[in-house]
């Protein structure tokens with residue numbers, strides 16, 4: 001039976017983000033609570049639900065109350081071999097090796113700012129991460145507010161790029177720019193508008209990131225590189241960032257349409273394991 005237990009939303013002393021307490025995410029939510037969580041999510045962009053105790057399937061069930069849970073694009077045989085009961089909607093985000101092999105894409109150390117799945121036509125709108133094992137320091141997630149990044153741009157730059165599109169490439173790296181030398185038939189890539197309008201809030205957001213955005217279409221390479229550097233610098237300004245220091249049992253849900261995220265470094269000889277789900281999008285960013 002759906003429960004309603006006095007939801008408490010507390011905005012962080014940061015440019016974005018809020019903590020929600022008073023909910024046990026293992027239990028189904030009633031319709032009003034789902035609506036309240038969504039309203040808080042649109043307002044704060046990142047929601048943290050601390051002290052949860054979720055099995056992989058419970059995480060999928062929670063996710064499914066807000067939309068259709070996505071399935072990882074590259075299900076790893078290694079993960080499925082080790083965790084045969086892992087629901088297909090759950091991706092493991094970890095640096096742990098089993099018999100020398102990573103559990104899916106290796107998630108080691110620092111990772112630059114990016115927006116999940118910006119390299120496909122219809123990216124997933126939300127990403128949820130649930131912390132299981134954490135290192136003694138680092139591996140924090142930085143969340144940057146892309147509404148504020150857009151608002152911070154000089155009017156001349158906004159006008160210059162108003163109708164431009166940028167090409168995003170999934171050239172899996174963690175701290176390097178995507179290469180334009182890759183065979184685009186072999187890797188995920190898509191060109192989206194540089195500025196997008198969030199379909200729920202109506203607010204404009206910057207939609208480029210240092211890790212995956214390769215070029216602005218239609219410009220010569222030097223001009224594209226120069227303008228992108230200006231946009232990246234604006235989008236990574238610390239005044240736009242909330243840094244989440246994880247605790248086991250944290251469930252964090254963010255909005256890929258108005259947030260980029262990055263990971264800080266952590267010790268390579270310590271274990272870090274989180275589970276990830278997503279919510280599929282229904283339209284291309286525009």
Ligand SMILES: [Fe+2]
Pocket residue numbers: 114115116261
């Ligand atoms: Fe990510």
